Amino acid sequence: MSPDARLSWKDVRDEIRDAILSGRYAPGDRLPRDADFAAMLNCARSTVQRAMQDLSDSGIVERRRKGGTRVRPDPVTRAMLEIPVIRREVEQKGGRYGYQLIRQAEAVPPAGICAACGLAAPAPMLRVEALHLSDGQPYILEDRWISLDTVPEIRAVDLTAQSANEWLVLNRPYSRCDLRLYAIPAETGAARLLGTAPGAALFVIERTTWIDTAPITTVRAIAAPGYQLVTQS
Amino acid sequence: MSPDARLSWKDVRDEIRDAILSGRYAPGDRLPRDADFAAMLNCARSTVQRAMQDLSDSGIVERRRKGGTRVRPDPVTRAMLEIPVIRREVEQKGGRYGYQLIRQAEAVPPAGICAACGLAAPAPMLRVEALHLSDGQPYILEDRWISLDTVPEIRAVDLTAQSANEWLVLNRPYSRCDLRLYAIPAETGAARLLGTAPGAALFVIERTTWIDTAPITTVRAIAAPGYQLVTQS
């Protein structure tokens, strides 16, 4: 055992985390300065900084300039969600992917859609409804609005061949993305398309994306019964 | 305008991201080495490294030693979920928090709970059912199993005064956390407690936590109708 073995920032993070978990520093307490930790642990300050950044990202500590580093008094669970393109998701689960365009029409969006996009006034949009299938079974029903101001090329895309989901992801990167997750009872139309009974409990992923401040698209993805969104960290 | 203004790692990130978005590098393409970017942009390699780490975290590029950095051919949406302690969540929304312990009993967990915890054989657990309220209205119904092997002290905690949610978060930090999100129809019991009709669509957050490989708790948090989980990035 070499007492001077090089410390990686993960070692430092674990050291500090254990000190917090053991109760040496209570919630709300102020921790030593990075420089002091560096001296105590015999490593560079930037190594401590890297460790602290991770602890801060995990929601364990709060850092403020001049205010120092404190143990978060109100811990939060933080987890990374990963939502792939639907085709990939189906294929990764070993299913055969299928896709049907249901409807496509230019229209003026209702107030709810404008609000989701952060638009004060209605702007022309393309509404696209489509069904994604796994092994021939309904998988996700998508109800999408695409901004024609931001994405005029979408008019020329053949959405019977390629889903708007896929085209947008590959061709229209975004700089901001909001997600809303909730449950709704199946309306009669959605129930028929998803092969379930009206009123069934359905999981919904709503997503809106922007490039800078210009809205690209907002979509309501309604999953067939049994769908789960999973994360681990 | 100084053409040699110091570049921050965010500037570098934006520079590289824009180069990718503009199509200069297509999905699957290999990017220049960090050192080359550093030379091109006239900054230190570690600055490029910091920028690349962020792009990698965002799912825009993939990095491998010796393999170099490539534009991800299969973009994913990544978003950070934040789930606070329920009391905090209610208070932050401006509500008055309330809490009722419904039931508490030691029991042998069914197979599903063991599986969620990664247990091959059943181990003694404490089952706790409780209702969280906002302004007196049902907010979240929680059905929790706590490992008595890992957390024996829980026997001595007065769960009528403080929710297991809160006690565990403050006293039992975890090293791993799995989340599962889905929708279910309300069973009659849950419907009554949540003040809704049987069969109503309810949003569920299932969470299992471990310390190292020892399970701490697994909980099914059933939200009252109207609940939304929101994230932004």
Next chain:
DNA sequence: TAGTGGTCTAGACCACCGG
């Protein structure tokens, strides 16, 4: 204003893994 975290630099070495 002074103390703290945040970042940049330049250089070095290490760890991983593709050819």
Next chain:
DNA sequence: CGGTGGTCTAGACCACTAT
């Protein structure tokens, strides 16, 4: 094996903000 990303160090300066 050699090329690439990952990390550590030491030092400097900057940016924010609590006191």
